Amino acid sequence: LQQNPLPNLQQLLQENLVGLKQFLNLSNLKERVYLYGRGSLGLGTLQEKVQGIPPAFLKPLIKKRVFENDTLKFYAEVFGLPSPEVKWFCNKTQLVAGDRVQMERDGDSISLIIRNVTKADQGEYICEAVNYVGEARSVALVVVVSQEVEIPCKTHLNLSINGI
Template sequence: KPEEKKTTAVPAAFKEKPKDQIGLDGDRITVTCKVVGSPKPEITWFKNKQVIRKSKDFNMELNGETAKLTINDAYTEDSGDYSCEVWNEAGSQTSSFKITIKEKKGKMKRNRPKQKEEAKTEEEVRKEKRKSDAKKQAEQPAPEAAPAQSGITPIYEEEGPRRPLKVPPPSSGESTPTGPGSRKTSQPAIKLDVIDESGARVGHRKSSVVAPSVRKVKPNLEAHADAMAPVFLEKPENKLIIEGSSDFIEAVVDGNPFPQVTWLKGEKKVFEGPKFTYECDKSTGVVGLTIKKAKSDDESKYTLKISNPSGEERATFSIFVKSGKDDGIDFRNLLKHREHVKNKVDGESGERVDLRQVPEKNEDEFE
């Protein structure tokens, strides 16, 4: 068989680069250049980095080594920065030049009608070129795989044993389940400020007490066309507050017109200031009382009074202040004891009882 001639690829390059052109409005402008390369190079012309397409205004030719760009009817707006890119599989080269079109004296300036399609940018042309090259490679037949050796079965990654998934360790504040189906979790301990008699912070300690209450989002109230007496949708609840910390008490009320809200400590009105602040949202009906840096003097029976021209309603609740010292008292039992004693005092003799005295735990008494 005759030996096949091996051709060496030659990168595309300019043998003669395009030169700047100057003309008048309405002239025919021709730009020429010569290119070489193997395989035969292709040419793309650009104006201001946008591809020039063949049309009735622009004509591109490539005969042998000579390439031409012709503007059949030049307008002043054709002035600008041009470039010519020549490329093949072995390489590419770009050359820039300028075209200047001047107005003719005594004639009005002309404007070229806008083309329907916008010219492609230089980047879009490169993308299309890469796509066409990838398509050509995909059409080429894939090389045959080498046959497996006798007696050896190839093992692919997906056929091998799967590794067990790594379970991340539990984050701080979460406990690991102790058995199947277990969902036990633990809340992180909070730090409580230790306050001396003067009210100054002298340190902090850890406590297992749950953090202060979290506010819940309430839905908006329904609009009322007729007058409506005040009513409690949610009454305030008793609150146990750590001494030196802040917390809030809230309720949900309704009425038309919206009721006036008054907070009472015992029989005295609670005024806003450094210790207490009010909150009132007429759209949701949420009214709140925030107590800051609670002290033992704040422990008392409170009343929330709501009123409007149609009537008045009251709801009572108690605030208990837990000492900052960890004395090992069961405060759930203490809370039950205090509530029990208060009801007994109000309902019977009115005898004053020291609520700070903790009785021995008696399960039968509070069940």
């Protein structure tokens, strides 16, 4: 493999200059893969650019106003190759799924659902998507409104006026 510039992997395989005897599983690669080999034909080198698409929000988060004890729902769409890892934050604290908090994903569609919202759930929500090519964030504010209970008020006024 003394060509200049170096051939790419597809050219080598198509021209039967190399054979596949072992598979490599490489992850967390940022830009390029360099492979070096030694065999009966001598020393060889191969350089291949790592492909990928950084995450991007196709549908970002939108601000919400929700009443106490109601359910807060965020829906968004995020794309990237490889598919990005998604994390949710409220006021810079990472959210964890539990009884009240539910996180779902179906392909590029993602959602966050928080039940029985309290004043503590108010603030800045961030959805963060990360893959080895890059990262993206979508931010939205949530305002939690108190549910005021109206108590029916009945007023009885007995008025008597003397001397008029």
